[in-house]
Amino acid sequence: VKKSEETYHHGDLANALIKEALRLIESDGPDAFSLREVARRVGVSPNAAYRHFSDRDALIRAISERGFATLLEHMRRSIADVKASTPRLRAIRCLKATGRAYIEFALTNPALFRVTFGAHTVLPNSTSSDAAHDGDPYSVLSSSLDALVEVGALPKPRRPGAEVKAWVTVHGHASLALSRVDLQTSDMIERVLDFVVEGLGVV
Amino acid sequence: VKKSEETYHHGDLANALIKEALRLIESDGPDAFSLREVARRVGVSPNAAYRHFSDRDALIRAISERGFATLLEHMRRSIADVKASTPRLRAIRCLKATGRAYIEFALTNPALFRVTFGAHTVLPNSTSSDAAHDGDPYSVLSSSLDALVEVGALPKPRRPGAEVKAWVTVHGHASLALSRVDLQTSDMIERVLDFVVEGLGVV
DNA sequence: TGTACATCAGTGAACGCGCGTTCACTGATGTAC
């Protein structure tokens, strides 16, 4: 992987293309993306990409998946960092951590965020709702809401539909913050997280 | 305007281009937009557009402005239709009407919604907050929140920051509903509107 | 009311560009014996 510059065979071209595509998109916007430009930046001929992706769309899909994975990882780390003296406090802070991670991800990777939640993205479905495995961002959110119920911080009757309420609010803040600097301060972020907690009826 | 098909001079080309651009975007997605394609559909040579728009970007900007205007009109009409027996109920329903109009606008004109709130859009600023004139969607929201305070439905201390909370939530629902059919039902829309009202602390 | 002429709003052809994708190819690598 390290001496890849020298060899005829790149070694890890698929990953290199995705990485470079991310950098390109992040610096010049989602519209600047093109297969040729990415190949150019990696230092490879345009059609080399076709060894790894069937076409332009396949590369975009790979980028989008990378986005989901990054978001998921960020949420997990954010939850892992939570410190609290009581289970109730811990559950509340974990919920807020998921939302904070989501918004921070958007602000740190604005273009990737747009691609990930772009027009053609099929989002994870809420139907697979026994979300014990936490394989995607939505499941992580579900679990943290379940935890709130378990510790008695969220009345059971208020549990249904809580995912959508939380997600919608956090997603809206993340989206709008991309073009409104006044929403980017951590103060405003904490405010919306508090709004979610309140609105859900956490006691 | 009616016999425009016959004449050499179109008569209202600027408007015709915007209208056709909207139709194109709505049927084939924002990426399908091109100056040439729009001109082609209007039945005019590609460069005729340059009589009315300095370049491609100017046309896009015009489309985006049209989007804001349509949204604003839709919100106003939605408010005008509100019926209520008490001032308090009226104020609450007006707030919900603005949100409903916003979401309905997004669902009715998904591509326009994306363009209007796209990457390069500068959104109205909350600094011009003596919003008595209601010249943009944000001001309409502000006014309806003021009305809630006036009738005593919203405690004054809860007023600050209410715009952002409401807007963010509604915008998030609108955005996500574009790719999630399960959020498109009027049931889910009413649910998120109730969530906003509750979360704001309306009594 | 009629005419001269400036101005307006379109045409048609052409430009250079970067794109996605395909083709026939070749250098590097891994494997069987």
Add this chain to the structure above:
DNA sequence: TGTACATCAGTGAACGCGCGTTCACTGATGTAC
């Protein structure tokens, strides 16, 4: 350990395409007298 050969992962040239934009133009319209 050495060699033959299949396979893998890249190259380089070319394609057709639609794009935004510019050029010199012309037909239609409005205005001054």
